[in-house]
Amino acid sequence: MINIGIIGGSGYTAGELIRILMFHPDVTIDFVYSTTNAGKPLSVAHHDLLGDIEMNFTDTVNPNVNVVFLCLGHGKSKTFLTENQFASHTKIIDLGNDFRLHKDEVFNGKKFIYGLPELNKTAIKNAQFIANPGCFATAIQLALLPLAKAKLLNSDVHINATTGSTGAGVGLSETSHFSWRNNNMSHYKAFEHQHLGEISESLHQLQNDFTNELLFIPNRGDFPRGIFATLYTTCDESLENIVAKYEAFYKNQPFVTVTKSGINMKQVVQTNKCIISLEKKGNRILITSVIDNLVKGASGQAIQNMNLMFGLEESTGLHLKPSGF
Numbered sequence: 001m002i003n004i005g006i007i008g009g010s011g012y013t014a015g016e017l018i019r020i021l022m023f024h025p026d027v028t029i030d031f032v033y034s035t036t037n038a039g040k041p042l043s044v045a046h047h048d049l050l051g052d053i054e055m056n057f058t059d060t061v062n063p064n065v066n067v068v069f070l071c072l073g074h075g076k077s078k079t080f081l082t083e084n085q086f087a088s089h090t091k092i093i094d095l096g097n098d099f100r101l102h103k104d105e106v107f108n109g110k111k112f113i114y115g116l117p118e119l120n121k122t123a124i125k126n127a128q129f130i131a132n133p134g135c136f137a138t139a140i141q142l143a144l145l146p147l148a149k150a151k152l153l154n155s156d157v158h159i160n161a162t163t164g165s166t167g168a169g170v171g172l173s174e175t176s177h178f179s180w181r182n183n184n185m186s187h188y189k190a191f192e193h194q195h196l197g198e199i200s201e202s203l204h205q206l207q208n209d210f211t212n213e214l215l216f217i218p219n220r221g222d223f224p225r226g227i228f229a230t231l232y233t234t235c236d237e238s239l240e241n242i243v244a245k246y247e248a249f250y251k252n253q254p255f256v257t258v259t260k261s262g263i264n265m266k267q268v269v270q271t272n273k274c275i276i277s278l279e280k281k282g283n284r285i286l287i288t289s290v291i292d293n294l295v296k297g298a299s300g301q302a303i304q305n306m307n308l309m310f311g312l313e314e315s316t317g318l319h320l321k322p323s324g325f
Helices: 012-021 077-083 117-125 135-149 196-206 239-249 295-310
Strands: 003-006 029-034 067-070 091-094 110-114 129-131 155-162 214-220 227-232 256-259 274-281 284-291
Touching: 003 012, 003 091, 012 029, 012 135, 012 284, 067 077, 091 110, 110 117, 110 196, 110 256, 117 135, 117 196, 129 295, 135 155, 135 196, 135 214, 135 227, 135 239, 135 274, 135 284, 135 295, 196 214, 239 256, 239 274, 284 295
Parallel strands: 003 029, 003 067, 067 091, 091 129, 110 129, 155 214, 256 274
Antiparallel strands: 155 227, 227 284, 274 284
16 A cells, blocks of 8 residues: 655645545555644545544654655745655655746755656656646646647647636635635736746647747636636647647547537546647637646646556546536
8 A cells, every 4th residue: 555645734735635545545644744733633624524534634744654745835845845854765746836847846856757647657657756737737738738749839829717716725815705706707917827837848848949929818717626728829730630639649648538529617627637629710729628626737636646656557546527517
């Protein structure tokens, strides 16, 4: 059994890790670390776990676990790893943004591999340290990687993507209150969202000469979870050829489905799936990409990476079905 620990245990991504991992056939949860809830049952923070798991939060770390998931606020993983040492065999999967970019991938002698399985599967299998991708970045990269592989990204890419309120974390802010969020919508960080850096690096990994702009408008949705992203760019290839390239790229990727039909977000919520829809209007290709921001966009992808790192079938424990109504 893989012995795991979770750091930052009271947040949404930690709750999703627990929800999925407690039914994973090859995993034992050793500890869930939270200084604010130490000694209290997990169900105090994660009400959906009431009656399912008898475990308390702890403020003590077991440094000898096989793998530790870091579910800390952005910028806090470096501090935690400086203050807490783990065994030489312990694998680390960071769900924050501390190590995603090339300039940050080496920390205290540890090299973090960017954990997008559909791009870096071989490297992930051989890695000890993983930087889990961001949620918007996952949806957008999966929408664009086949075009980059075919060297077909030759003009600006226009991106409009809406995420659920859980993407903002459990901490309260003006825009996360129900009275503000409900029946409301707004954009934020237009053209300068922090995920653009990791998206650009992945695209350049497949198409080094891509120099055009990624024009990204992120939106706050009035729903709790999910990402609905639409992207368009110019492309002279026929729709049939483009679909064939996407299907070939994702042929051996168990969580990505390509279709020419219309799609909606409920098809993927509470699963590790990404569904990509392709349309062609004149010389423009329209790509729609939907994921659950907490599963494929965070905790599910982290477990997928764990499976690969330990030589398991990558879909182990991740056969999750959405509720379409």
